[in-house]
Amino acid sequence: MGMAEKKIAEQLFESVKKTHATGEHVASEESIFKLFEKNDSVARLFCRGCGSIYELDKKNAERLAVLAGENFTSEENNSDYFESEGCEACDGDDKKVYLRQIVKH
Numbered sequence: 210m211g212m213a214e215k216k217i218a219e220q221l222f223e224s225v226k227k228t229h230a231t232g233e234h235v236a237s238e239e240s241i242f243k244l245f246e247k248n249d250s251v252a253r254l255f256c257r258g259c260g261s262i263y264e265l266d267k268k269n270a271e272r273l274a275v276l277a278g279e280n281f282t283s284e285e286n287n288s289d290y291f292e293s294e295g296c297e298a299c300d301g302d303d304k305k306v307y308l309r310q311i312v313k314h
C-alpha cells in the first residue's frame with residue numbers, strides 16, 4: 210500500500226470511529242436479568258463505556274472470566290454479570306472486565 214492509499218484508509222477508518230466511551234453508564238437490574246434472547250446465553254456483558262449490553266454464551270463468558278480474573282460457571286454465578294470499560298462499539302478499554310452482582314430489590 211502506497212502513502213496515498215494509506216492516508217485514504219486512515220481517513221476512512223477515522224470516519225467510522227467508534228462511539229466515545231464516557232464510562233458513566235450504569236446497568237439496570239431489568240436489563241441484566243430479563244430473559245435471554247438466545248438459547249445458549251448464560252450471562253450478560255454490560256459496557257460502562259457506552260451502555261451496550263451483550264448476551265454471552267458459555268465460551269465467551271468463560272473468556273471474560275479469565276480477563277476478570279474470576280471463576281465463572283453458569284450454575285454458581287447465575288446472579289452475576291460482566292461489566293467492561295469498553296466494547297466493540299466504543300473506544301473504552303475492553304480488556305478491563307469485572308464480574309459484578311446486582312443486588313436484587
Ligand SMILES: [Zn+2]
Nearest residue numbers: 256259296299
Ligand atoms: Zn462500549
